[in-house]
Amino acid sequence: MNFKNIPFSILELATVSSHSTPEETFKKSLDLAQKAEEFGYKRFWLAEHHNMISIASSATAVLIGYIAGGTNKIRVGSGGIMLPNHSPLIVSEQFGTLGSIYPNRIDLGLGRAPGTDQITAHAIRSDRMQAVHKFPEEIGEIQQYFSPKNSGAQVRTSIAEGINVPLYILGSSTDSAHLAAKKGLPYVFASHFAPAQLFEALNIYNNNFKPSELLQEPYTIACINVIAADSDQEAEKMSTSMIRMMFGVLTGNIDYLQKPTNMTDELRELSENPTFQRMLKYSFVGSKETLKQNTTDFLQKTGVNELMVASHIFDHEDRVKSYRIFSEVMKEF
Known part of the structure; x- marks a missing residue:
């Protein structure tokens, strides 16, 4: 199988490290985006x-504007906007505005998960569960607001009409696969934290895809975690920050991203726990050679059209280097 010219992208959570601030985190995110543009x-x-x-990526549309304003050509978007948290009209206004300021560079990825705990989800929007059930219809509303044909409607977002902002359906289960296939939209799977239904979802999407005005053939993106370094040992040490962070997520004790330590027996046992293994199955940690082997295997098995990479690395320079190494892996195919 030929993997040459497969696009590769970044999913940024604006992870806040200990002894850092959101302001510093945003500056690092912008620096990473600028480097990512250079890396291809x-x-x-x-x-x-x-x-x-x-995690500081809460006001997603605001951050997209910040990143797009500090870069030149890389596409900037949402991975994603959790639509049940928002009004489709407001989302259309925000992304129509972004698409007007940064033409042909803005993507709108849409998901239906809350992106938080249930109590906070209720604080965001008390009628959220009604919106969850209306997710397909609300995507249709956004499509209508972006359509030039909406110019005669009673409710308009004129800033969005005719603006080129492609929609992507995000998912971590089979539900969104059916929806993306039915609507003829690209499909993005969150295999970096919820890999269990990856292959079933991809099969559903590819087998049921209906061509649309926007997309003639299925287009799939899968997200993986990558921690790359000069050696497997160095990458393994860097991964201890991610292990501690994910343990905090699983136990409800969320903390700032911690400085890496040597891999201990306790941490290794934790990383080999079945729950961890299920969640972080597609976390590729190691040298360039190790990454290439893991990435090749993943691409062969999934057949996805594009890879998206997330990383939880404490030191900013180490994180930039990790993304540079991964870009070299992808360019060598």
């Missing part, structure tokens, strides 16, 4: 999370 990454997407001290 296609997209730089920002996630939406709430009430998590370790």
